[in-house]
Amino acid sequence: MMEVTTGNPNDDGPNYSSGPSEGVMKMIAHKLLQTKTVADVLPGFFQVILTSGKMTGMAFVGAYLAFLGIWFPIYLFSRLVGEMGIYALTAGTIFMVGRSIIRLLAFPGSTNRVSSEIEKEFSKYSVRMINASSISIMDLAQAIASAGNTQSGSQSYAAYEIPAMWKRAKSYRDRVLAVYLEVLQYIYSSDEPSSPTMSNTTKYGNNKLSGDIGDLSGLTLEARADGKRLLEHLSRVISDMDRLEEQAGSMLEQSSGKTQMPSSSVRMIANSLVVVANDLKDFAESLGPSASGEGDASSPNEGDEANLSVDAVRRRFEEQNTSVMDSITSGAASILSMLDPPPHTSIFGFDVQRGCMLARYKGAKQMWVKRPSGGMIDVVHVPATTHCQPSQKNPQAVMYCNPNAGLIEVATGMSLAGGNVMQEEEGVVNDNCWTDFYTGAGYDVYLFNYAGFGRSFGSGYFGVGRLGGEEAYVEGTYGRIKRIIHGTFFGFQPTPATLRTDGLALGTHLISECGVESLVIHGESIGGVAASGTARHLSQTPFTKDKLSLLICDRTFCNLEAVAQRLVGGWSAFAVRGLAPFWSTDVAGDFLAADCRKVVANDSADAIIADPSSLKAGIAWWRELCRGKETTKGVGWIMDAPVQYRMADWENVAVNHSRYVRSAFTRATAPVWPSDKHISLEEAFHFAACTKRLGKIASIEKKRQSMINLVEHGTTECVVPIFLIWKGLACCDGLCGAALGMTVKGGFDCTVSWLCSLLTFGGQTVVEGMEHRQQLSFGESNATKLGKVLTSDFDCRPPGFEKQESDSVVHPKPIPEVLDDIKKIIEDNAGDETLGLVEEELSFIVGTLEYIVARLSSPSVVEQSCKNRHLGLGEGMIGAFMNLHCGHNNPFSAGERSRLRDILLQASGQK
Structure with a gap:
């Protein structure tokens, strides 16, 4: 028998000396026991199982019982409806879910999530403003109570400080506390609103409320x-401030010209004011969202929630003693809250x-407009600054169509600042808000919510009206099931057609019932659907045609499918068409x-609506490439380049030299003006292929030459001719959008879109340059x-642009300058081998740029461009073009607002 050595009995490690095979097995077993398994990293609940x-x-x-609980009802149902019924039900469920997702993405403003976020932010803002008001009033009251007090240990305020403190506290009283007071009094009052009087402001200078503001039913x-x-x-608080102003007005305003000291009665009022203001502050703090369980942006844990790892999430569960079932319950509750939004807390x-x-706006009021197919539209009318009195009628009005996440409640911002109720010396000019911009320009503004957004509603399926806003909120399972079934199967759901219907209903009402003689329709983002559809119908109706003065489509798209393709993927357009036919x-x-x-109005750098899917690009595609077609359906969609160009790019050969695919476009020469009035689709894609080929070869040469220069000269500067040509061509100005180099990166169809937009709208930019050169005003041109x-x-x-440029900042170069640079480089480097590789491409690019300049x-x-720029009417007019640089959701710049003012004056016949 072999002797086995046991080793040191005090050694806790494994002993592998009992034989080769046994030692190996023990070693493997030890390693396996030390290796973590799936069970080791699972939450504690699963580890116990x-x-x-x-x-x-x-x-x-x-799990088996749960499976039976799910399967058995489906089995019984399948026995009733049959196999084909189950298939139909499954397909219908997929269709409805997909359609709901599309509607959620297209109309987020109609969802509870957006509404809840807006209300939450307004709650936070209101609490902050009331707290700031209370603190300012307490500071004033304490200053008055201690003015002239020289007793040791007490804080004394100089009497001359009190007027400045009063001015601040009075502003808070009038513009914050009084606003909330008057709004709450109006809502809680059961009396009918009084008829308008000559004065449309309250005691504190705010607008007298009018219309159906709401009854807090939500x-x-x-x-x-x-x-x-x-x-x-x-x-x-306001009562004590009024008493203080009544008894100590001269001291607070220093109207007597000399410093005054408060009397004993004034000090008593001030002491009382300290108490009530502090009570208001304490109560307001209890109204914050965090107090109602809605979360607060200032909570210490919110900042890192977006970056939590899996381990961090598990630790958070353990710290909160949250079980898996609690997590599942919480997830289900969040889904239910989307299907059945709870009342605001x-x-x-x-x-x-x-x-x-x-x-905040003198003469502003709420009103309801009836929808022709049933339901009502919630509308807010804000008069122009010069037509604030009820007796004054303004024939000029703007109907503003919200973007997809916009609501009238936030159309003027969430702040209490702005508006026109303040005195000029203390007012805030807020041209960044469309309401203030248009009212300042002399236009009444009508803001409205589409049906399904906010309080606006329409008739749902089978004529069922809205549920919830007109009925008391029913607690419990029955009420929840009733609301979910109604909202899912019977309730009203917004569609592009309902947006047009709502816009047309309001536009017709303004002209026929409100006396509007000159109507401007401004649609932003998806509001372009409502604005353009309304303008099309009104302009083709004899009664309303002459009263529609201007249509503004602001940063909108040519069609929703084109936007989806570039945000999600090419397949998404067909998904939208299939799920929402x-x-x-x-x-x-x-x-x-x-x-x-x-x-x-378009921004080529829009991060939401890509330039090739914009309204500008859609019009350009149709005008330049789809001549003769009666429909614009499908314009702006992603288009694959012809296969010969894709194959040539893959083979890395000239655009017409693919060995596998014969070129379908045999014309190797660029279009010539005036024999070619338009470019063809084949010419546009050939131009796109040539620019991509040139950029690709230039990039390769730059890398090669930079490496050589780095080794030989210690610099990465590249001066090879083809790179210099591409450097200038990439900065070529599109006159109404991005430079050429940025579009080439986007793909063939992006370059085609750039070219079409340049030929369609670029002439207006040239006309603008001619006006500036001759110093002609907008009206004189x-x-x-x-x-x-x-x-x-x-x-x-801009003038002096040379001083602003650097290696990383370069302004787009005008086309004639780019052309001259390219020709000079080609002439100076006639024998360059690399330029010879792209000779055909360069010839076509130069010819196309010459065609653009000549045309x-x-x-x-x-x-034609001058007529379009100055809002000409007639056949072939495509409208004035505004080249924006403000992004999708940002306000216009000062220059862009000035340009829009000129357009408004032109449309109204004043310029």
Whole structure:
């Protein structure tokens, strides 16, 4: 028998000396025992199941019973409807879910999530403003109470400091506390609103509320009770401030010209004011969202939630003693809250927010407009600054169509600042808000929510009206099931067609019932669907045609499918068409068919609506490449380049030299003006292929030459001819969008879109350059005065641009300058081998750029562009073009607002 050595009995490690085979087995077993398994990294609940046979058995039994609970009702249902019924039900479920997702993405403003976020932010803002008001009032009251007090240990304020403190506290009283007081009094009052008087402002200078602001039906009972208690606190604070102003007005305003000391009665009022203001502050803090369980952006744990790892999430569960079942319950509750939104738990909901907005504008009021197919549209009318009195009627109005996440409650911002109720010396000019911009320009503004957004509603399926806003909120399972079934199967759901219907209903109402003689329709983002559809119908109706003065489509798209393709993927357009076959989002078709003055405002760097899917690009595609087609359906969609160009790119050969695919485009010469009035689709894609080929070869040569220069000269500067040509060509100005180099990176169809937009709208930019060169005002410009086009008219760079440029900042170069540089480089490097590789491409690019310059400089194009730029009417008019640089959701810059003012004056006949 072999002797076995046991080793040191005090050694806790493994002993492998009992034989080779046994030692190896022990070593393997030890390693396996040290290796972590799936069970080791699972949450504690699953570890208990896997490490206990009894718990494992119970888990299997529970899972089996759950499976039976799900399967058995489906089995019974399948026996009733049959196999084909199950297939139909499954397909219908997939269709409905997909359609709901599309609607959620297209109309987020109609969802509870957006509304809840807005109300939450307004609650936070309101609490902050009331707290700031209370603190300012307490500071004033303490200053008055201690003014002139020289007792040791007490803080004394100089009397001359009190007027400045009073001015600040009074502003808080009038513009914050009084607004909330008047809004709550209006909402809680059961009396009918009084008829308008000559004075449309309240005692504190705010607008007298008018219309249906709301009845707090969307709030919990606790929130409504909080509102009444807040009303009491506000009343006490404002009452004491009014008493203080009445008894110590001369001291507070220093109207006597000398410093005054408060009397004993004034000090008593000040002491009382300290108490009630502090009570208001304490109560307001209890109304914050965090107090109602909605979370607070200032909570210490919120900042890192977005970056939590799996381990961090598990630790968070353990720290909060949250079980897996609790997590599942929480997830289910979040889904239910989307299907069945609970009442808002703060008094600062949409009703109060709506009232605060109305309080900021003199003469503003709420009104309802009936939808022709059933339902009502919630509308807010804000008069122009010069027509604020009820007796004054303004014939000029703007109908503003919200973007997809926009609501009238936030159309003027969430702040209490702005509006026109303040005195000029203390008012805030807020041109960044469309309401303030248009009212300052002399236009009444009508803001409205589409049906399905906010309080606006329509008739649902089978004529069922809205549920919830007109009925009391029913707690419990029955009420929840009723609301979910109604909202899912019977309730009203917004569509592009309903947006057009709502816009047309309001536009017709303004002209026929409100006396509007000159209507401007401004649609932003998806609001372009409502705006263009409304303008198309109004401009083709005899009664309303002459009263539609201007259509503005602001940063909108040619159709929704084109946007989806570039945000999600090429397949998404077909998904939208399949899941929403009756949706029509053809903004380009409606815009072109509208027989009125019109404006296309576009930012080529828009992060939401890609430039090739914009309205500008859609119009350009149709005008340049789809001539003769009656429909604009499908314009702006992603288009694959012809296969010969893709194969040539893959083979890395000249664009017409693929060995596998014969070129379908045999014409190797560029278009020539004036024999070619338009470019063809084949020419556009050939240009795109040539620019991509040139950029690809230039990049390769740059890398090669930079490596050589780095080794030989210690610098990475590249001066090879082809790179210099591409460097200039990449900066070529598109006159109405990005430089050429950026579009080449986007793909063939992006370059085609760039070329079409340049040929369609670039002439207006050239005309603008001619006006600036001759120092003509917007109203003085016309085709006969402009004369001949100079090469400098293509230059959009600002004066002194050379000082602003660097290696990383380069302004787009005008096309004539790019052409001259390319020709000079080719002439100076006639024998360059690399240029010989792209000789055909360079020839076509140079020829196309020469065609562009000749076409945009021709008298006929200049005349047409001038008419479009100055809102001409007639056949072939595509509207004025505004080249924006403000992004998708940002306000216009000062220069862009100035340009829009000129357009408004032109449309109204004043310029």
